Amino acid sequence: MKQWVAEKRWQRGKRALERQLDYQEKKAESLRDKERHVVLDIIVRAQAVRRKLEEIHSISDEARILEVGSGAHGLIFGFGNKYGVGIDPLAVDYKRLFPVWQKNAQTVAAIGEELPFADASFDVVLSDNVIDHAEKPVKIVEELARVLKPGGLLYFTVNIHHPIYDFASKAHGAWNALGIRFELSPFADHTVHFTENQIKKVIAGLPLNVIEQNSTSRQTKAAVPGSKSGNAERQFKKLFFKNALYELVAVRD
Numbered sequence: 001m002k003q004w005v006a007e008k009r010w011q012r013g014k015r016a017l018e019r020q021l022d023y024q025e026k027k028a029e030s031l032r033d034k035e036r037h038v039v040l041d042i043i044v045r046a047q048a049v050r051r052k053l054e055e056i057h058s059i060s061d062e063a064r065i066l067e068v069g070s071g072a073h074g075l076i077f078g079f080g081n082k083y084g085v086g087i088d089p090l091a092v093d094y095k096r097l098f099p100v101w102q103k104n105a106q107t108v109a110a111i112g113e114e115l116p117f118a119d120a121s122f123d124v125v126l127s128d129n130v131i132d133h134a135e136k137p138v139k140i141v142e143e144l145a146r147v148l149k150p151g152g153l154l155y156f157t158v159n160i161h162h163p164i165y166d167f168a169s170k171a172h173g174a175w176n177a178l179g180i181r182f183e184l185s186p187f188a189d190h191t192v193h194f195t196e197n198q199i200k201k202v203i204a205g206l207p208l209n210v211i212e213q214n215s216t217s218r219q220t221k222a223a224v225p226g227s228k229s230g231n232a233e234r235q236f237k238k239l240f241f242k243n244a245l246y247e248l249v250a251v252r253d
Contacts, residue, residue, distance in 0.1 A: 008177035012191050013135030019189050020133060021090055024072045028097040035100040038073065042101055046078030052249060053124065053153045056211055063123035068112045068144060069130025070105070072097065075155075076126065077104040087112060112140035120149045120252075129157045129245070132190045138202050145206045148252040154208065156248040158194055160215055162240040165193040186242075199246055208250040220244040 031038060053059060062083065067076035070086025072094045077086070084105040088094065091107040110116050112127075113136045125148045131137040141156070148154055165186075172187035187193070196215050203210065221241045225234060 043078035046075040065124045066122040067126040077101045115143045124153045152252045154250045160196045160246045161193045169193040207253040212249040215246045217244040
């Protein structure tokens with residue numbers, strides 16, 4: 001039974017990657033001749049994160065930077081350090097699809113659950129809203145802490161949701177595992193739908209000194225337009241928020 005569950009979990013992670021690659025291939029077509037704007041957006045986002053981290057302590061140009069889940073448009077491509085590396089299982093495909101900015105950092109095709117680095121290898125580790133596409137998201141968070149040097153900086157984000165989506169995500173995984181091939185995009189693209197309490201519990205179990213953690217759950221709820229009588233979709237979204245952002249800045253003990 002345990003082996004069957006592990007195999008189905010692996011299949012779900014593999015399917016999420018397939019869907020992600022299909023999405024990014026279509027996106028690459030749409031971005032032709034617009035690469036300059038994308039590069040600027042990447043640099044602006046990456047430098048904003050760098051400034052946030054440097055409020056804790058400075059990051060030298062010689063610092064070793066790792067982004068786990070660097071994806072198609074990761075922070076590492078605008079972070080600006082000499083020693084920057086991105087890890088992503090689709091790294092080879094992304095280098096082909098987005099050569100203009102992917103050349104700004106070395107990338108390695110590997111999974112976040114098994115980072116190919118020794119303990120305490122990096123001064124800064126980044127992971128920006130990617131772990132919920134993976135086979136074992138909690139294992140990735142543990143790896144982020146493992147490869148971070150004592151005193152090193154961690155920047156981590158992930159989408160969080162009302163608990164009803166956690167239940168729906170598990171149900172979606174269960175019926176597909178049992179052979180009922182019916183995919184709903186939000187649950188096929190993501191292997192889990194974390195609640196805020198779930199991800200905070202994961203973080204609390206790691207050797208990290210949390211400097212800052214916050215979420216946009218209240219803002220996400222408030223952003224839903226007022227529900228009108230008979231508009232079931234708005235009423236549902238007002239009650240059960242989705243796609244808020246949890247953000248963490250921490251230092252490795």
